[in-house]
Amino acid sequence: MNWDWDAVRDFMPLFRDGLVVxxxxxxxxxxxxxTLGLVWALLMRAPTRWVRWPVGxxxxxxxxxxxxxxxxxxxxxxxxxxxxxxxxxxGVMAIGLHYSTYTMQVYRAGIEGVPPGQWEAAIALNLSRAxxxxxxxxxxxxxxxxxxxxxxxxxxxxxxPMLMAITVLEMLGRARLFSQASFRFxxxxxxxxxxxxxISFLAxxxxxxxxxxxxx
Amino acid sequence: xTTGLWELVxxxxxxxxxxxxxxALLGAAVAFVAGIGRVHRWWAVRFLAGFYTEVFRGxxxxxxxxxxxxxxxxxxxxxxxxxxxxxxxxxxxYGAYGAEIVRGALLAVDPAQxxxxxxxxxTPGQRLRRILLPQAVPEMIPPFSNLLVELLKGTALVSVxxxxxxxxxxxxxxxxxxxxxxxxxxxLLIYFVIAFLLTRLMRGLETRLKAGLR
Numbered sequence: 030m031n032w033d034w035d036a037v038r039d040f041m042p043l044f045r046d047g048l049v050v051x052x053x054x055x056x057x058x059x060x061x062x063x064t065l066g067l068v069w070a071l072l073m074r075a076p077t078r079w080v081r082w083p084v085g086x087x088x089x090x091x092x093x094x095x096x097x098x099x100x101x102x103x104x105x106x107x108x109x110x111x112x113x114x115x116x117x118x119x120g121v122m123a124i125g126l127h128y129s130t131y132t133m134q135v136y137r138a139g140i141e142g143v144p145p146g147q148w149e150a151a152i153a154l155n156l157s158r159a160x161x162x163x164x165x166x167x168x169x170x171x172x173x174x175x176x177x178x179x180x181x182x183x184x185x186x187x188x189x190p191m192l193m194a195i196t197v198l199e200m201l202g203r204a205r206l207f208s209q210a211s212f213r214f215x216x217x218x219x220x221x222x223x224x225x226x227x228i229s230f231l232a233x234x235x236x237x238x239x240x241x242x243x244x245x
Numbered sequence: 246x247t248t249g250l251w252e253l254v255x256x257x258x259x260x261x262x263x264x265x266x267x268x269a270l271l272g273a274a275v276a277f278v279a280g281i282g283r284v285h286r287w288w289a290v291r292f293l294a295g296f297y298t299e300v301f302r303g304x305x306x307x308x309x310x311x312x313x314x315x316x317x318x319x320x321x322x323x324x325x326x327x328x329x330x331x332x333x334x335x336x337x338x339y340g341a342y343g344a345e346i347v348r349g350a351l352l353a354v355d356p357a358q359x360x361x362x363x364x365x366x367x368t369p370g371q372r373l374r375r376i377l378l379p380q381a382v383p384e385m386i387p388p389f390s391n392l393l394v395e396l397l398k399g400t401a402l403v404s405v406x407x408x409x410x411x412x413x414x415x416x417x418x419x420x421x422x423x424x425x426x427x428x429x430x431x432x433l434l435i436y437f438v439i440a441f442l443l444t445r446l447m448r449g450l451e452t453r454l455k456a457g458l459r
Contacts, residue, residue, distance in 0.1 A: 090433070191307060
């Protein structure tokens with residue numbers, strides 16, 4: 030195997046731009062996944078099964094089918110339906126939607142993990158339903174779910190290269206551009222591989238710190 | 246859709262199923278070797294197994310696919326058929342996740358079971374084969390079932406390399422039809438059905454393995 034440091038140096042400007050796009054996609058994607066997941070989890074607690082059944086079926090379907098095909102679906106179908114969005118917007122929507130079906134499960138477990146006594150206490154204090162959720166249940170549920178949500182942030186990070194398939198130039202997309210121009214594959218792919226490991230590692234360290242803070 | 250296009254989709258399904266079966270077999274083999282390696286008595290074995298799982302779990306599946314397709318062949322002078330390259334990439338990536346499942350299940354077996362084996366004079370290999378694995382394997386089935394669905398979704402990634410799997414043939418049909426909603430809906434439905442069947446299969450396997458233990 031021959032390794033060329035000049036290729037690494039030449040790849041750096043492209044790598045930096047790709048890194049920025051990857052992190053942006055990750056940030057917006059996580060935000061959508063966290064918000065939408067909570068919405069699904071709350072809808073799954075609806076008193077009527079006419080709400081629970083469709084939400085349950087759709088999220089199950091989204092969770093069990095490939096994100097890549099979902100990306101293609103949104104990227105090619107939305108314009109046919111008269112909705113033209115940028116590739117990046119479509120991409121973060123797909124990632125956010127896909128992972129919201131995972132975070133939904135996390136929230137659900139978190140909410141179910143709040144001791145029943147807390148609900149009873151809220152009733153005893155005559156708190157309204159909205160107030161109970163806001164002041165009693167959600168703060169306790171969210172604290173429990175942080176570690177699991179963090180794992181999905183790392184999973185999302187590792188799925189961002191798929192955005193390449195719908196023309197978003199994140200890290201892997203830029204590596205491919207570089208390879209096509211220079212015929213060097215080893216260096217750019219190794220650089221972004223290492224970058225993924227480093228970011229995953231930093232994220233898990235950050236997560237552990239956050240967990241310790243919340244537990245206190 | 247015309248018959249010709251349906252044939253294209255079915256060829257894609259066949260490639261996806263082949264890829265799924267081959268990479269699941271390779272992944273399971275790798276998972277067992279690396280998972281057992283992570284609890285081995287020798288430091289060097291634990292380190293190697295740990296290094297492999299960290300690298301493959303820390304990077305992205307798609308990056309690893311690119312790496313297996315573009316870096317390995319010239320480096321070692323290999324000429325890999327796409328199906329085997331895809332199997333290698335997916336098997337190694339998902340094998341690393343599987344290794345953690347195997348490790349967790351082995352550690353979950355009551356330590357007294359292992360000590361009992363030592364007291365009876367079993368060799369480490371015998372303890373693994375006759376005491377640890379028979380108890381650990383049924384515990385691995387539910388997480389492996391989830392992983393298998395992840396692997397199925399992962400097979401779509403090799404379509405980026407131009408492999409004629411289900412996701413790839415879906416794209417070809419889209420180009421032929423100049424229409425996307427219909428074809429992608431079919432493609433997603435087919436993936437969903439395969440995932441459903443896989444989950445069922447694994448549940449049956451779990452019931453049989455647990456019955457064997459009693």
